[in-house]
Amino acid sequence: MNNQSPPLKEKTRHERRIQRQRRVIMDASAMLFAQKGYRATTIRDIAQAVDMGESTLYGYFTGKQEVLQTILSQQAEMVDSLLVHLAELPDRKSFVDLVDLLMEKILTGAVYNRVVIAEAWIDDEVLRGFVLAHWRPILDTLQDFISARISAGIFRPIDPGLGARMIVAFFIAAVLPVLRGVEPPPSPRQRRRLAESTVELISGGFNARMG
Amino acid sequence: MNNQSPPLKEKTRHERRIQRQRRVIMDASAMLFAQKGYRATTIRDIAQAVDMGESTLYGYFTGKQEVLQTILSQQAEMVDSLLVHLAELPDRKSFVDLVDLLMEKILTGAVYNRVVIAEAWIDDEVLRGFVLAHWRPILDTLQDFISARISAGIFRPIDPGLGARMIVAFFIAAVLPVLRGVEPPPSPRQRRRLAESTVELISGGFNARMG
Amino acid sequence: MNNQSPPLKEKTRHERRIQRQRRVIMDASAMLFAQKGYRATTIRDIAQAVDMGESTLYGYFTGKQEVLQTILSQQAEMVDSLLVHLAELPDRKSFVDLVDLLMEKILTGAVYNRVVIAEAWIDDEVLRGFVLAHWRPILDTLQDFISARISAGIFRPIDPGLGARMIVAFFIAAVLPVLRGVEPPPSPRQRRRLAESTVELISGGFNARMG
Amino acid sequence: MNNQSPPLKEKTRHERRIQRQRRVIMDASAMLFAQKGYRATTIRDIAQAVDMGESTLYGYFTGKQEVLQTILSQQAEMVDSLLVHLAELPDRKSFVDLVDLLMEKILTGAVYNRVVIAEAWIDDEVLRGFVLAHWRPILDTLQDFISARISAGIFRPIDPGLGARMIVAFFIAAVLPVLRGVEPPPSPRQRRRLAESTVELISGGFNARMG
DNA sequence: CATGAATGAGCGTTCATTCAT
DNA sequence: AATGAATGAACGCTCATTCAT
Numbered sequence: 001m002n003n004q005s006p007p008l009k010e011k012t013r014h015e016r017r018i019q020r021q022r023r024v025i026m027d028a029s030a031m032l033f034a035q036k037g038y039r040a041t042t043i044r045d046i047a048q049a050v051d052m053g054e055s056t057l058y059g060y061f062t063g064k065q066e067v068l069q070t071i072l073s074q075q076a077e078m079v080d081s082l083l084v085h086l087a088e089l090p091d092r093k094s095f096v097d098l099v100d101l102l103m104e105k106i107l108t109g110a111v112y113n114r115v116v117i118a119e120a121w122i123d124d125e126v127l128r129g130f131v132l133a134h135w136r137p138i139l140d141t142l143q144d145f146i147s148a149r150i151s152a153g154i155f156r157p158i159d160p161g162l163g164a165r166m167i168v169a170f171f172i173a174a175v176l177p178v179l180r181g182v183e184p185p186p187s188p189r190q191r192r193r194l195a196e197s198t199v200e201l202i203s204g205g206f207n208a209r210m211g
Numbered sequence: 212m213n214n215q216s217p218p219l220k221e222k223t224r225h226e227r228r229i230q231r232q233r234r235v236i237m238d239a240s241a242m243l244f245a246q247k248g249y250r251a252t253t254i255r256d257i258a259q260a261v262d263m264g265e266s267t268l269y270g271y272f273t274g275k276q277e278v279l280q281t282i283l284s285q286q287a288e289m290v291d292s293l294l295v296h297l298a299e300l301p302d303r304k305s306f307v308d309l310v311d312l313l314m315e316k317i318l319t320g321a322v323y324n325r326v327v328i329a330e331a332w333i334d335d336e337v338l339r340g341f342v343l344a345h346w347r348p349i350l351d352t353l354q355d356f357i358s359a360r361i362s363a364g365i366f367r368p369i370d371p372g373l374g375a376r377m378i379v380a381f382f383i384a385a386v387l388p389v390l391r392g393v394e395p396p397p398s399p400r401q402r403r404r405l406a407e408s409t410v411e412l413i414s415g416g417f418n419a420r421m422g
Numbered sequence: 423m424n425n426q427s428p429p430l431k432e433k434t435r436h437e438r439r440i441q442r443q444r445r446v447i448m449d450a451s452a453m454l455f456a457q458k459g460y461r462a463t464t465i466r467d468i469a470q471a472v473d474m475g476e477s478t479l480y481g482y483f484t485g486k487q488e489v490l491q492t493i494l495s496q497q498a499e500m501v502d503s504l505l506v507h508l509a510e511l512p513d514r515k516s517f518v519d520l521v522d523l524l525m526e527k528i529l530t531g532a533v534y535n536r537v538v539i540a541e542a543w544i545d546d547e548v549l550r551g552f553v554l555a556h557w558r559p560i561l562d563t564l565q566d567f568i569s570a571r572i573s574a575g576i577f578r579p580i581d582p583g584l585g586a587r588m589i590v591a592f593f594i595a596a597v598l599p600v601l602r603g604v605e606p607p608p609s610p611r612q613r614r615r616l617a618e619s620t621v622e623l624i625s626g627g628f629n630a631r632m633g
Numbered sequence: 634m635n636n637q638s639p640p641l642k643e644k645t646r647h648e649r650r651i652q653r654q655r656r657v658i659m660d661a662s663a664m665l666f667a668q669k670g671y672r673a674t675t676i677r678d679i680a681q682a683v684d685m686g687e688s689t690l691y692g693y694f695t696g697k698q699e700v701l702q703t704i705l706s707q708q709a710e711m712v713d714s715l716l717v718h719l720a721e722l723p724d725r726k727s728f729v730d731l732v733d734l735l736m737e738k739i740l741t742g743a744v745y746n747r748v749v750i751a752e753a754w755i756d757d758e759v760l761r762g763f764v765l766a767h768w769r770p771i772l773d774t775l776q777d778f779i780s781a782r783i784s785a786g787i788f789r790p791i792d793p794g795l796g797a798r799m800i801v802a803f804f805i806a807a808v809l810p811v812l813r814g815v816e817p818p819p820s821p822r823q824r825r826r827l828a829e830s831t832v833e834l835i836s837g838g839f840n841a842r843m844g
Numbered sequence: 845c846a847t848g849a850a851t852g853a854g855c856g857t858t859c860a861t862t863c864a865t
Numbered sequence: 866a867a868t869g870a871a872t873g874a875a876c877g878c879t880c881a882t883t884c885a886t
Contacts, residue, residue, distance in 0.1 A: 039250035173380030205416030264868040459755040461672035475847040591806025627838030
């Protein structure tokens, strides 16, 4: 029999329990941080939301600050994970896939991103350490993508920097209302259609083609 | 005796003084709210910034909350004032003027807008009462503007809602880094050029024209 | 069957185990109480020091308070045990032996005594119940000892109370730095020499003898 | 008239008020620290003792810690002030004056010294930074004093280090019960007599002079 | 018997606001 | 009108102790 690893399993079970609890706390905290802001959210609020004693939380996090830090770090990792996909995309798949993927990734865990943005909007350290630092490679990749298409004669010769920023702009415009919670998250179908429209408009612009 | 108007004048002078002080307090507060967030900014911080006693502030505002409310209201009025200009623009002036004007208005008092955004991002009441309520007419106007151009055959038949959102998207992309303070405010020249590039890209898209 | 005494033996073995554990816990606690103070020492500190779960400690003591009480009681018993030796000493052995013995007893388990002093210095109940109550007989014995020597013409006629206090004074001076941990505990040889010097000075004073 | 310095006086008045309040708080705190220990004394205890709101205390001290620090520093200064007197004494005045002076200084503000001792007994930093550091010069002076008397043939040739420690020993023995509060502070007369007895015993020892 | 998890009570501290001058 | 002083309410956090396994 394979009962050679009970100690491992035992440990894993315990650790899984802890991880599960941390998740529960983080989810509730993110929800509250998103709705009221980090500062205005009290430990009591969080404890109430997860139905624990306040002091119990301190068994899973060293304090309110660490809950936020963990949320930020987790989202930073999420952003990093985008890069892996992006790097291979431009050649193999269409522009639409790229936009669709970015949207999907961002909107998954929308509440968490709302928290990240809220903090980054106020705190320089968060902005630089967690947002700019991790998004920069994405922007660079986009810029390379545009440059390559210009070289290939697919795009007309525009400033790649401005171009990259514009893609991000559409992005933000599409995604912000959902993150903020004024629009419901789109279904995969809706998201795909939005991505297609977006790419079409970016590609062709508003202007009518002259016959 | 010369007591014809002195009471009036006295009162006016006094009121002007009060208004001046309220301005000073609001400016300092907005600066601090922008940098540290409303919650994290203490009355003591503000009093120190304007070099007054803490309790003196209560002679000009009923409390910290009212300082914020006043900032929000003021910026809501600013947004309303955009509408007046916008309403006449589409016919007389170019698209570029429109974008340029919007940018200019938004970036004037950037700190105030940063505060508005920070609060609206967190507080539903602020979002609805001060932001959505006042920006909605602007969006509608943009949508009308696009519809009109489609009817006129200038734009190709796209969804006007999506179009309006895209204009706002560029807008946000151009303006957000300045509001956030990661980019310096552009000079009028730079702003104009940015507006031109933006409009050009919106109009023509990225794609190369086929011969 | 051989179950005549097993229950007894079993119980005894068990009790010994418990006593051993209590000792371990008390030693670690005394160390920590001495270094950081009773209040500042947490159950967690103790548990960590003895490598047990925190709640396990409650199987051996009813709480932190009882650990302290046990330490205090134990040292009170130690002081009582001094009396047995003292009572017979003055006649049979020299003054030096007396001082030496006291020093040895006090410095054995120095950490425990440091804790006792710390508590007695702060808590009236501890001072009266554990320190004064048990030291009083020692002081009385010393006083009797001095009175007897005065009667015998060995000491000159001084106030026996003041004399007893002075012996204790030398005592404290010699012992306090070791208890406090600013001096290492003396070797038996060093202790003997210190006792001799002390007694010599007490006997003869500082003054040079006039020819 | 001498009303040229009102601003100075005004400032002084305000500062005096603050100093007075700090004194009140320190006195009450020292009392409580002495009775229950620093750790066991809560801000609420202190606030209650001085009949203030808890938060009011923070207008005078940055926290509980600073109250203790101030007490410690103050007593350290007191000890330093002893040195000034000591330096001139040995030649001009008698040994008795020296002992009497030391006693008086130590017993003035006995509660404060009790707190200092309590902390020094537990906290190494306090012991070294506030006690040893400031008492060392006193001990050195005593040692010099003894050496000088030995050279002059007044004292017999004993170890000056041991001698100094013995003087301190008597000192501690005389003073400790008062600091601890088990004996009332002596009147100046009583103190003088105690000093005289002490010096006599130190000088001549217990032993009867042999005819 | 041993223990990690849970928790209520309470701590030191902050701060928007009010009060007395 | 201006202000330093005062404060209640609430916050983040700790810890001795209990509980469930």
